Amino acid sequence: MSDQRDPARDPAPYDALLLLSFGGPEGPDDVVPFLENVTRGRGIPTERLKEVGQHYFLFGGVSPINDQNRALLQALRKDFAEHGLDLPVYWGNRNWAPYLTDVLREMVRDGRRRIAVLATSAYASYSGCRQYRENLADALAALEAEGLDLPRVDKLRHYFNHPGFVRPMVDGVLASLADLPAEVRDSAQLAFTTHSIPTAAADASGPEEEHGEGGAYVRQHLDVARLIVDAVREETGVQHPWELVYQSRSGAPHIPWLEPDICDHLEERRTAGAPAVVMVPVGFVSDHMEVLYDLDTEAMARAAELSLPVRRSATVGADPRFAAAVRELLLERAAAERGVPAERCALGALGPSHDLCPVGCCPARTPKPAAAGADSPFA
Structure with missing residues (x-):
């Protein structure tokens, strides 16, 4: 039970972590369909997408991002296990398999009711934050239309200065x-x-x-x-x-x-x-x-x-120190949700970011519902 856990290692109220990323093609036949997903609604012709896809075709039509997310997924699971954090970690993408809606559906069927979300974007912006929240809202709306009980999702704060x-x-x-x-x-x-x-x-x-x-x-x-x-x-x-x-x-x-x-x-x-x-x-x-x-x-x-x-120079990738940072971000947010003081690690002049994106944060030109914020349509 949660009251028997070390408070510093207690993930309650969360019962799962979702690694949420952009996604990428994993073969030549995936490139144009992937780009169609990325640009949906913009009316970009297929021939233009094939031109853009040349970057991917140079590398066999494979983006490295999915393998990198698999590596990060394993690093998170390893870090959690080593620190006694009994919490399952799932992975879903905005634009390619495993798709976010499918993974959220799986999580609901696994009985997950309170989900912390880590987006693979560290900074504030529409494309780096609010668009992920819009994707979460779209996925939750799809599950609601299927008659499923919706989980609560909370996006972990920006971690650029962790x-x-x-x-x-x-x-x-x-x-x-x-x-x-x-x-x-x-x-x-x-x-x-x-x-x-x-x-x-x-x-x-x-x-x-x-x-x-x-x-x-x-x-x-x-x-x-x-x-x-x-x-x-x-x-x-x-x-x-x-x-x-x-x-x-x-x-x-x-x-x-x-x-x-x-x-x-x-x-x-x-x-x-x-x-x-x-x-x-x-x-x-x-x-x-x-x-x-x-x-x-x-x-x-x-x-x-x-x-x-x-x-x-190298990006952070699946560095164990980054995996440990994700654990710390999760536990600090869990403590905040329980009303317990917790250290919020941040370097530099700006300090730790807000937990809850305020109303109208990083707006799009066309307003859309966004989950995991103060203006979320989902409780």
């Missing part, structure tokens, strides 16, 4: 710097990369009067970048110049998106005399297709054209 997310990235930067030729190592510059989004979406990711231009999305990334730069300086004694840059833009040319693009940044840095650059994919949890293609393929090719020594 030590278990930040420290593995610090180690990745240190390893990349060590891999550079000694003559350029100390003068190398750091390019922190994340997904570009429309500037309007960035501004709407938090009150501009509170967060400034770019909203919470930009401010959170800048805070993490500073944490990593400071940690690298403490380890090496070197203060590396740095900048937050963007990648993977996919919108119409006339719509303003966050800039500069990583490839443009590399060219500008070379022109300015930078001897080397380490690309730090701070905005991504794992080495999925946007890291594999936009950085490891496209940006590396541009650096080679510029004769600019470049390294790409």
Whole structure:
């Protein structure tokens, strides 16, 4: 019974954790159907999707994201077991199998009534948070239409500044710097990369009067970048110049998106005399297709054209420290739900994020119901 558990290891009221991710194709025949799922409702022709899918076809039509989620799933289960946390962990995707609705249905049939959700996106934004909540609402509505008893779902807070997310990235930067030729190592510059989004979406990711231009999305990334730069300086004694840059833009040319693009940044840095650059994919949890293609393929090719020594540091992936961070996030939220004080780990200037997204948080152009927030239609 929960009252016999160590309070620091008590997941009550939760009876399951759901790892919620984007999904990706696992073979050439999956690519276009996957992209149709991603772009549903936008009226994009199949021929255009085939063009976009060339990034996937270069790698046999397989995105690495599903295997990376399988690895994270196993890391979470291992960490939970080692720390006496008796809680099942499930995995569902927005855009490919295992689909979120199917997994939630399975969880309901397994008797799960209170579900904590970890999204594989660490920062505030529409696409990184609210869209996942909209997907949860869609899935719950589908189960309700089937006559199933709905579980309560709670999305765990943003973890961009949790030590278990930040420290593995610090180690990745240190390893990349060590891999550079000694003559350029100390003068190398750091390019922190994340997904570009429309500037309007960035501004709407938090009150501009509170967060400034770019909203919470930009401010959170800048805070993490500073944490990593400071940690690298403490380890090496070197203060590396740095900048937050963007990648993977996919919108119409006339719509303003966050800039500069990583490839443009590399060219500008070379022109300015930078001897080397380490690309730090701070905005991504794992080495999925946007890291594999936009950085490891496209940006590396541009650096080679510029004769600019470049390294790409590792993402967090299934690092045991990240798995431990997820456990801590789950237990702190469980304690809060029980009304018990708990430590909320966070580095940097911004502190721990809110547990419950407020009404109107990170709005879409077309309002849709979103679960796991203050404006959730599901109790």
